[in-house]
Amino acid sequence: MKKEYIPKKIEREIQKIWEKNNTFSVIEDTKKEKYYCLAMIPYPSGKLHMGHVRNYTISDVVARYQRMIGKNVLHPIGWDAFGLPAEIAAMQNNIAPSEWTNKNIKYMKKQLKSLGFSYDWDREITTCKPEYYKWEQWFFIELYKKKLVYKKKSLVNWCEFDQTVLANEQVIEGLCWRCNTKITKKNIPQWFIKITKYAKELLQGLKTLSEWPEKVKKMQSNWIGRMSGIEFCIKVLNMNKTLTIFTEKPEILIFATYIAISPLHKLAKEISYSNKNVKLFIKQSYCQNIFENNFDKNKGIDTKIFALHPLTQEKIPIWIANYVLSETVTQSVLGVPHYNLNDCEFSLIHKIKTKPEIFQNNQVIQHIKPQYSSIESEKFYHYKENNEINIKKTRFSIISKLKKSNIVKRKTYYKLKDWGVSRQRYWGVPIPMATLKNNDIIPIPDINLPINLHKNTKIICSNNKFTNSSYKRSIYINGKLAIYENDTLDTFVESSWYYARYTCPKFNKGMIEKNSANYWLPVDLYVGGIEHSTMHLMYFRFFHKLLRDFGFVQSDEPVKKLLCQGMVLSDAFYYFDEQQRQIWINIPPIHLQYDCNKNIKKCFMYKGKKIFHEGMIKMSKSKKNGIEPEIMINKYGADTVRLFIMFAAPTESSLEWKESGVKGIYRFLKKLWTLCYNHIKSHFHAHKKLNYKTLTNIEKELYLFLYETIQKVTHDIDRKQSFNTAISEIMKLVNKISKIQKNINNIELIHLSLVSVIKIMYPFTPHFSHTLLQYLLNDTIKTENLTWPNIKKEKSINLDYTYILVQINGKFRHKLLLKNNLSKSQIFKKVMKEPKIFKYINHVKIHNVIYIPNKLINLVTHN
Secondary structure: OOOOOOHHHHHHHHHHHHHHHOOOOOOOOOOOOEEEEEEOOOOOOOOOOHHHHHHHHHHHHHHHHHHHOOOEEEOOOEEOOOOHHHHHHHHHHOOOHHHHHHHHHHHHHHHHHHOOOOOOHHHOEEOOOHHHHHHHHHHHHHHHHOOOEEEEEEEEEEEOOOOEEEOHHHEEOOEEOOOOOEOEEEEEEEEEEOHHHHHHHHHHHHHHOOEOOHHHHHHHHHHHOEEEEEEEEEEEOOOOOEEEEEEOOHHHHHHOOEEEEOOOOHHHHHHHHHOHHHHHHHHHHHHHHHHOOOOOOOOEEEEEEEEEOOOOOOEEEEEEEOOOOOOOOOOEEEEOOOOOHHHHHHHHHOOOOOOOOOEEOOEEOOOOOHHHOHHHHOEEEOOOOOOEEEHHHHHHHHHHHHHHOOOEEEEEEEOOOOEEOEEOOOOOOEOOEEEEOOOOEEEOOHHHOOOOOOOOOOOEEEOOEEEOOOOOOEEEEOOEEEEEOOOEEOOOOHHHOHHHHOOOOOOOOOOOOHHHHHHHOOEEEEEEOHHHOOOHHHHHHHHHHHHHHOOOOOOOOOEEEEEEOOOEEEEEEEEEOOOOOEEEEOOOHHHOOEOOOOOEOOEEEEOOEEEEEEEEEEOOOOOOOOOOHHHHHHHHOHHHHHHHHHHOOOOOOOEEOOHHHHHHHHHHHHHHHHHHHHHHHHOOOOOOOOOHHHOOHHHHHHHHHHHHHHHHHHHHHHHHOOHHHHHHHHHHHHHHHHHHHHHOOOHHHHHHHHHHHHHHHOOOOHHHHHHHHHHHOOOOOOHHHOOOOOOOOOOOOOOOEEEEEEEEOOEEEEEEEEEOOOOHHHHHHHHHHOHHHHHHHOOOOOOEEEEEOOOEEEEEOOO
């Protein structure tokens, strides 16, 4: 064994052993309890960043721990390889997307292996390979046959920069989720998957996900958006037509002063035939602007047509209003200025009359702002009678009256819209459909699957897009000429079922091998970012229910426990160029300048430029503040990087990357290495079994400390996934061993303590632990056979003394080692003589003393 800890010399050697022995390959074993640990599938962007490292280290720590406690662990990895970034990068580098993608996979795979992640590489999946997406195309056709897939012309979100459609979930505050380009609208034919059919089940299923973050469940619940209320019909005056209205609050019907309909409503279109002003409004004020995503929501036009109030038969005007979006449930709403802010603003701008019969404190109120409406206090006033009415009673009364007219029914809607999956790009899964000459759409026969992209076809870049000869390809189906679908599938489709394919990646007779899938699924722990809450995490829950209904899986949900890690932050710097453009720059640590508080200065000079410090922000290539994993691994070793990233912050919190912290972890590992080296050098012989009866008090104290540490670390890793606190407990134990080992003659106890420490560190520092255990155990260990330490609390081990915590006004101040069974007064006297306590109580009157036997004493100095 080398005296000095040199990571480079041990890490690659051990990784070769794991690779040669295929150590982490796994098969189904019904005799063992299974554990499926999974991190979200990476996109092969070119290089890993520290966000990746954090994500995959978390899942690896859990996977290694679960193996140690005897479970059959599946821990796979793969590549979400299709997508727009590959296509854009390929255009920029004048190569095929497949070449760029495969090159990145090769490089990133090397990076993952350098970090010692315990993946079952036999199960590696690459979604751009035909053997994977063949089954996706097959499943798409099966969904089409079940009428869960359809194509229609639809107003969709269009990203001009990326030249493609986006699903609603991929539009963030009106911007493209990838490039932040302002979204416009296009009315084009698109393929949709009927996720709305599963809206109710997706919402109800959230209640069963007890081990998912509440924030994620709330985000999904809001996105699904259940709306329960009534739907009723209102007659249009002098026209043989009715308007359908949906409302969640029937009681507001009595406050309705107008009806607003969408410019895309059928009635608006019909009115436009005879009303030139309406026709012009629809064309100029709405339709043109909505496609540019630049319309004024308060614009509207009076149709001069009225409807009859269903309760009073009064005439109420019908307006066409921009704020009634085409996605609105019935494209027609009640205008209630006293309740809804949009309605209030619209009514004031267009001077729509309100009911003068609304009273408060016996005075007529013309315009009540929504935030001051008496409805907010769960009470309101009838518009004809000056008396207070309970909402529930009024709601019941109104529904009863509408029922008598046979114009009402209870209805539940969801805000969730069907998933638009067509993408107008090359680098994706070709949609397996074709169109005949008569425009009928038919699926591609199974025998012709997969529909491959032509890798060797010369690709031409045009209008920020790839085109190739695979476009407008023809095929004969049942003797009829058909044209292949041009569009490819949204890449979120590939990432919606990969977790199930990991259970049977080489199965070639179908999409999923049922026995394998049902052995491993559901996933026991899924690790990934919370930013995927209403996209990937919604889609793959939906897909799991599809797989279940097609008989591939038995469970209702794909994942038992979801763990969302925080971001990795790093210092970012920039300067302004001559055009006052913000230019991000990477500043080497040696050139940073600090203030008197040892904080980086907000601005300083570097290479003749005034540099500004943005602070700690999310690592990204664009901000030039990413830290290359290779640099840190070469400098400190993979185990140091792994241990730091798990120790620096709680899992769900953001992690501030500081190299000073990395250095601290490196020093800790070197200290522990030296501790083990000295023990092995002095006591290399085979160790005897520990004799508990001969332990001295100080040895008993170490043994109990060891026992308690293992219990805490086990709890923190297994139940809480609180890895930083687990590591903190390990560090305390190492410090304890280091301090008292010179005062202990019991070599067996020191040996047991060191072996136990190295074992519980193994999930975090596998190379470090693997190497030391070989020497400590004087044997060549097999990682797959390594077990979690099981230290028993021996009944014969009882200390004659215990630690008493000393508090002042409930705040911890000191810890005293005292004999057992001392009285309260005896302990109080010793506390009062303690110098570290005296400074707090000098010249202060003690009003009360609270004592919990053998645990703590609290001095209360004020009333």
